[in-house]
Amino acid sequence: MDLTDEPDDRVSASVIARLLLGGNEAEKGFVPAVRLRGAHVTGCLDVSGGDVECELRLEKCVLDEAPRFGNARTRQLRFADCVMPGFDGGGLRADGYVSLSGSVIEGQVKLVRAQLLGGFRMNGTKITARDDRYAFFSGALLVEAGMFARNAEVTGGMRMTGARLAGxxxxxxxRLSNPGRLALDGQNITVSDAMECGQGFQAEGTVKLRGARIDGTLSFDRAGALRAPGRVALQLSHADVGELILTPSEPIEGIVSMTYARFGVLLDNPDFWPEQLRLTGATYESLRGGGVTRRVDWVSRDPEGFRPQPYEQLAAWYLKDGNEHLARRTQLLKMRRRRLTLPWPSRAWSALLDYTVGYGYRPWLVFGWLTTIVVLGTVVFSRVHPRPIKEPAERPDFNALAYVIDLLIPIGAFGQREAWDAVGWTQWLAYGIIATGWILATALIAGVTRVLRPN
Structure with missing residues (x-):
């Protein structure tokens, strides 16, 4: 029934409800529907628990009270460019699509446990919560044919915990606004296709996708401001995402948490990396977006300090990608960051291992130290000869180079150390060379055998 041409634009909601519930027998050969345009609906449109066989289409209507479709079963519902104080669809089952596109809603949209088999649309919709409740409240929502909220404005946050969105x-x-609270609560949400939050998407408050399962792409490509100062701005911990595109048009203000999440592909922009990023336990199969040599900085942004696992994961990815040099560099920097967390005795020993052999990742440093010591010792002992400690027939001729090498090597090789003894102040130099030899040998052996690389 089309009520557009009624002389009075005021229509009683009870009349619409009776029509929807079969108060007027449908003619054979026609699809039953109720359509209104530009009407002022008075009273409460309440079909809660009913079985609605008609399609409902309201365009540019004003509703005095929030429509109630709780636990009803309906066909297609369309509220296009309407003004209403809310919408109650808790437990609603719609065999067609439900649309609130273009409407202005001053109150809560409630779709808890709703099943929308034909999809859900709220493109361009403006929803404003009147109190501390969520503006869009839809825990355990099921949408089979996709949910579309392009250019929507939601003030008061969206709660979609446990929702399943097949399309x-x-x-x-x-634009979602709920400063200091959750702008989008999508904990444990399941999306069997793409989740697009880009092209100017904005959120004042936390976007929480903890435990989300997104089979396709989760995209923040060219997203606008994501702000939650002093809080977690984007919560992706324990999420399982096929591909994450984190390329907003400006840096995220707040913490980004990806702890224990799994990503097939992670694409980001080094110029807009979050200042604070939690990556402990996160795994990924591929990293894209450039900044390959700068990834060590990327994994070093945890606001809670050093965490070893992000370095291990990055090093493993470098090896898989064929960048062995960068993998070693990552492991080296991991040990250096770890050193800052140690007590001072361990920190001193750790620093020594770093400067001598680079924790085993730079064993060639030993040869630089050895060369320096050998040259210095050879010059000194060439000018200040040690005194002999054996008879001439029992000792080899003095050779400064061989003498220094004998001091360096823990087990003498040339017999110089047993035949000659340093004198005066050069004794301290000899003791230093012997100690340095033991230290370098120990560090080199431990580094090469990876003893110094804790898991």
Whole structure:
């Protein structure tokens, strides 16, 4: 029934409800529907628990009270460019699509446990919560044919915990505002297609996708401001995402948490890396977006300090990608960052291992130290000869180079150390060379055998 041409634009909600519930027998050969345009709906449109066989289409209507479709079963529902104080669809089952596109809603949209088999649309919709409740409240929502909220404005946050969206979630250009709280609570959400939060998407408050399962792409490509100062701005911990595109148009203000998440592909932009990033336990199969040599800085942004696992994961990816040099560099920097967390005795020993053999990742440093010591010792002992400690017939001729090498090597090789003894102040130099030899040998052996590389 089309009520557009009624002389009075005021229509009682009870009349619409009776029509929807079969108050007027449908004619054979026609699809039953109720359509209104530009009407002022008075009273409460309440079909809770009913079985609605008609399609409902309201365009540019004003509703005095929030429509109630709780636990009802309906066909297609369309509220296009309407003004209403809320919408109650808790437990609603719609065999067609439900649309709130273009509407202005001053109150809560409630779709808890709703099943929308034909999809859900709220493109360009403006929802404003009247109190501390969520503006969009839809825990355990099921949408089979995709949810579209492009260019929507939601003030008061969206709660979609446990929602299952088989056809994807498309929120390009949407603006969510709930400062100091959750702008989007999508904990444990399951998206069997893409989740698009780019192209100007903005969020004042936390975007929480903890434990989310997104089979396709989760995209923040060219997203606008994601702000949660002093809080977690983007929560992706324990999420399982096929591909994450984290390339906003400006840096995220707040912490980004990816702890214990799994990503197939992670694409980001080094110029807009978050200042604070938690990566402990996160795994990924591929990193894209440039900044390959700068990734060590990327894994070093945990606000809680040093965590070893992100370095291990990055080094493993470098090896898989064929960048062995960068993998070694990552492991070296991991040990250096770890050193800052140690007590001072361990820190001193750790620094020594770093400067001598680079924790085993730079064993060639030993040869630089050895060369320096050999040259210095050879010059000194060439000018200040040690005194003999054996009879001439029992000792080899003095050779400064061989003498220094004998001092360096823990087990003498040339017999010089047993035949000659340093004199005066050069004794201290000899003791220093002997000690340095033991230290370098120990560090080199331990480094090469990876004893110094804790898991």
């Amino acid at each position: 994807g979630l498309f929120m390009e250009g949407a």
